[in-house]
Amino acid sequence: MSIGDIPSAILPSILFICALAILRSDKGAFDAFLDGAADGMRTTAKLLPSLCALIVATSMMFASGLADDIASALSGVFGAVGLPSEITPLLLTHPISGSASMASFSELLSRCGPDSGASLVASVIMGSSDTVIYVLSVYFSSVNVKRTRHAFPVALIAMIFCIFASSLVCRLFFDM
């Protein structure tokens, strides 16, 4: 077994551990699973309204040609720093909202092809950073903290680093 086989072994192994946990414990464990699954269903259902609005908005952005024109206007800059310009809509929406970035991500995958270089870079960015501006505002506003000191600049630097690291690591891992 090589390192490349590990990812596809994770899910079956986790389910194996779950099955053991259910057998070992009293009947509470499977109830916990059912409760959690119902929760996941509710979360997905609750996601649909905002996902609907944002997917409609992003598909308008693509149909109007705005997304492609922004991407091609920035392609010189992006090319110079080694990023695929197709990921521009994702980079604009990803920091702000989870459903908006899901919308641009699935649009990107269907337009560029799910196995294209841009899709791979976009996947790694999606998996390695969260919605930066959203998290900052939710965490701080929940406790009414106004002077956030170095939080914003550090989060921004980490996000920019993440974008470039994603493209670099993808180029090392995949033929692109």
Add this chain to the structure above:
Amino acid sequence: MLGKCFSLITIASFVYSVITGRLHLLSSAILDGAERAVTLSYSLLGVMCLWSGVMALLRAAGMITLLSRILRPVLRLVFPYAFRTGVARDEIVACVSANLLGIGNAATPLAISAMKKMRDDSLSDEATDDMVTLVVLGTAPPNLFPSTLIALRRAAGCTDPYSVIVPIWIVSTLTSALGVALCRACASMRRRT
């Protein structure tokens, strides 16, 4: 926030399509988009169900507690004040563990209760060192298994949806490490001045 995002994109697209004469393309794109939102949610539903169930089970079986015990020595260096005084320590450890497992739903309330405890301790509207570090970790959490992303990739028809996991491990670990290092550097710079 979401409303503004929606309005901005919609208005910009509308105006742009009028200028470029593509207005007639928009109406079918709008209906397509609404339809795609349903197919996307539909294809996510099963995985979200399974994954939330699995995570609830592992949580009930004490997985977060176990992970917390493993993480404690590392987090001692990342949140020195919380570990010295005990303020919000358990919430912070549980929050980081939940993020690591990719349970965002569980991580956010834990993070907010950690923030509340730290706020009650500092009695100021200025963020403490530990608060900033927790927020930065929340914006770029290390990620062991990005379940939603895998589901999205599968729905889009990737030949190998799992191929990005090892790159994500590398990039997310490096990003979190950089964020934490910068936070610690800023904190110690401030103490010196």
